Amino acid sequence: MTERREMPIKKGQGWKTLPHGGIIPEGGTAEHFMTGDWRTNRPIHHRDRCIDCMQCWAYCPDMAIIVEDGKVVGIDLEHCKGCGLCVAVCPPKVVALTLTTEAEAKKND
């Protein structure tokens, strides 16, 4: 997990100092919200089968595919919502991503 930036809006901040109209004066602040706990299904990445085609990385709506030096090294489970898109787009001859239930996956955590 890369180091998180500071959130531009602070918990407990009053109306006098908040930006106008509910605007968040910065992009990419979704990283501050741990949407991983919404998950009921969990994608499992199999490094040994992966060909690093980056389909999963391109399609993941939550930017939860972790890539280092051009290689998929894992899934950011703090943000992955378990939608299964990555599993669906992983080439059928490769199947480097599989989907399991969160309950099942937790047994091995």
Next chain:
Amino acid sequence: MSEVKEMAAKQERQALTGNEAMALAMRQIEPDVVAAYPITPQTEIVQIFSTYVADGLVNTEYVPVESEHSAMSAVVGSAAAGARSMTATSANGLALMWEILYIASGTRLPIVMPVVNRALSGPINIHCDHSDTMGARDSGWIQIFSENAQEAYDNMFQAIRIAEHPDVLLPAMVTTDGFIISHGMEIVNTLDDKTIKDFLGTYKIPRNLLDVDNPITVGPLALQDFYFETKVAQADAMMKAKPVILEIAEEYEKLSGRKYSFFEEYRLDDADVAIVVLGSTAGTAKVVVDNLRKEGIKAGLLKLRVFRPFPYEELKEALKHVDVIGVLDRSDSFASLGGPVFSELRAAMYDMETRPLVTNYVYGLGGRDIDLHMIEQAYRELLEIKETGKVDQYVNYLGVRE
């Protein structure tokens, strides 16, 4: 004052309908984006404006959309992207915008919109009353009413400056009475393009979506943790609009020679009885005031121009010496305590030490004509109340058959 007269002399006198005056104002404003959908009696404004676009007189991106909901949505997007954005509507069109009205004000986007007041259906009706914008009185939009085409023209430019002021950043509606003003031809003194351009300056909001170096998120979720703060900031901005409205009116007076404020007082100084009214009916009522004055009756008038922000302190001050006030409402609240202007004004006066007696006249619904006779009848009733010291009925319907 001589300077003011000199400036005023440079103006062109034109015969224009209210819609033509507002379309002309839009040409001179030359917004970056106009998204619009036609609806009677507003249609002409955007239709005339579209010919300006087609003739290359303005450099505006004109988006003909499929509904008013889309029109307001499109200008929310373009205003957030940093473009001066306008649309126009009436009645049911405004009703269809409802959801997005709150998004525009909640997101603090200074969109300016002419609204040609028309009765809401049903039964279906295309003529004037104020039920459309009165329904939107809590949507967080500034609301400026116009008595005639001249005021409609002048209010448009001032609305742009008020809405875009850094202390305000709120959307604004400029209204005219459907058909009565929108389609009635009058003499309008117009300013030249350069004077208007200099007065308006360029559109600037603190943050915009197209500033790629400073990315922002517009319209995110704000739940129990932040929504309330956003709304209080919005209410505060509305209050801050008050000094801005006066400041800009003063600046505009220097250009035009025409004076504006929250309201206009007509022979009110020493009045015993007074009528409070919005829009074109004020013109008719002024004639009645003059006639009654000739009889020695101390009648006065207060024409409210700015309904949001509601200038309650100033209204109290202006009306405190009056014995009896009749508030004319061109919309009904159906068994609330009177129409919106009445109930708000009456509430504002509650904590005054000696307060005027107040009664309400709901009139002109669906464009029902209001003539000198009816207004005179109302004044005479106010005089009766002054005699008896008693208001028997809060809500009176003026000009309806029983």
